[in-house]
Amino acid sequence: MPTAHQARRERVLEAIHPGALLVFAAPVALRNNDVEHEYRQHSDFYYLTGFDEPESVLLLRSEAPHFVLFVRPRDPERETWDGPRAGVEGARSLFGADEAYPIAELDERLPDLLKGMPRLYYALGGEGDARVLAALAKLRRRERQGAEWPTALIEPAEVLHELRLRKEPEEIELMRRAIAITREAHLAVMRAARPGAHEYELEAILRRVFREAGSERPAYSPIVGSGPNATILHHRKNDRRMNDGELVLVDAGCEYGYYAADVTRTFPVSKRFDATQRAVYEVVLAAQLAAIERVRPGSTVQDVHAAALDVIVDGLIELGLVEGPRTIALEEKRYQTFFMHGTSHWLGMDVHDVGRYRRGGAPRPLEPGMVLTVEPGIYVPQSAGIDPRFAGIGVRIEDDVLVGPDGPVVLSADVPKTVEEVERACAG
Structure with missing residues (x-):
């Protein structure tokens, strides 16, 4: 054999x-x-x-x-x-x-x-x-x-x-193990976050859980962004003191057997979302769920992004952060102040894995065996003219999704994600 x-x-x-x-x-x-x-x-x-x-x-x-x-x-x-x-x-x-x-x-x-x-x-x-x-x-x-x-x-x-783009069963099993370890690390930092602690304390927990479970290394440098740092897409200093009433965004995944996990969760430092934080979070979660539903054979990465973007734009208008109507907001890209990145990338041995996104000049159709992330977000800068209730709030939710024969298989589904699940995990 x-x-x-x-x-x-x-x-x-x-x-x-x-x-x-x-x-x-x-x-x-x-x-x-x-x-x-x-x-x-x-x-x-x-x-x-x-x-x-x-x-x-x-x-x-x-x-x-x-x-x-x-x-x-x-x-x-x-x-x-x-x-x-x-x-x-x-x-x-x-x-x-x-x-x-x-x-x-x-x-x-x-x-x-x-x-x-x-x-x-x-x-x-x-x-x-x-x-x-x-x-x-x-x-x-x-x-x-x-x-x-x-x-x-x-x-x-x-x-x-x-x-490499089309994963074999043994590769999926290694990714599942990397994601299972990553889940335990995210649960550990949700329990440990508290006002007065520093971002690097959560980073230390992530790295410890990864290594104790047999992971060779993080798949990338962990991002722990609290308060306004959550609006910095690739914040890596991880040196800020976390304060009461803030959110913390943790983007971290381990590598196991040379295969990467890539999971992001955003949760309240004080264990419970306030009404404004929850409103932003629910928009991002709805966008992610809509995008995940598009991860199926025949769809494209652009289709996945479009599904997330539609929900994000509607939510930004409803929150009062973007002026409508919807068609004009999309056409003029008014949302880009708050959602400026793509929704997905390939995942595998590399956290931004290999494989073309376009074939023959057009977006390539997704096929069974491909794995991609789905990670919409809303990042509200602390800028003049921004409603102060929202200023400095950053939320991203990211899962690792396998293209199955009949639709999406969320490999990281066991990591708490709904508001209720996240608050329970934070409470320990």
Whole structure:
């Protein structure tokens, strides 16, 4: 029975035949001086191999050997410092490579491995460009000797990212686990929020719950925005003191098995919404529910956004924040002061996952197996002319939704969302 990674490689090989695909591992990134950031493998590389070491290169060939890895060799001294390496033998025995070589031999061996391949799928713009172009130049110089070489250099996203866009059952299960952990973290911060606490205290709880449950890392830097900070879409300082009577917006998800969760909830610091906060919240919730209903085969991401926008505009007019009539408000985009972003993005190994949103110049239809977020919001700035009752209120509600054969499957449905559910969760 092939592993998930092997099955993915086989689908890629079928799609690129005749040709080769080349992916470089993510580089190690320096944080400052000689201190490194935590290492995370390039999602494409991990998707096809399950191999999470740096200084590695993957080559898939439509002719044998089909699966070739270049990796760091075993090095007892370095492994004492940095941990064990699979090495060349491990690349074969543990990860199933047909052939494996030390990474130092890449420049020497790559031309021969690309010889006879009419097409090379490789994403230009990375650290491997010079080495790939040097290998192609070396083959070009051998043309008079009868060498054939890749004359077409093709962006691999058209093959690889289209596969990643449609999730297999084992991928959905990993996402469900990431979301289940994320749920526990959101419940924990709802219980812990109180006047006088700081945003970073909630961030610390999120990170602790993620890690205690076996998550490798947050899928992105947690956003904890209280009071007016909730109107900053990507607020990340998380350093403000929370006050009585405010809302706090928490946008946080963990990563599990290289798959991301992305969930946002907004809740009252003092455990209960006041009437104004509740009015704004109910508009956002109604917009989200309308948008989720559009997540079904044949709809588009633009349809999902349009469904949310219709409800948001009606709500803003009713609240007195936007002047109607509705058609003019939409035409003149009067809502953009309060709702300025799209409603959805793909979700998977990357929190903003890969895959095109348009095909043939038109929005692409949703298909079963795709996963996207649904996250409308209302953000009322503290500006002159704004009704002071609403100024500084920010509300976003975000769920992770699978396109099922018959409609939406809300993977994060267990995270409290209605006003009553949120207040119960805050009360503990």
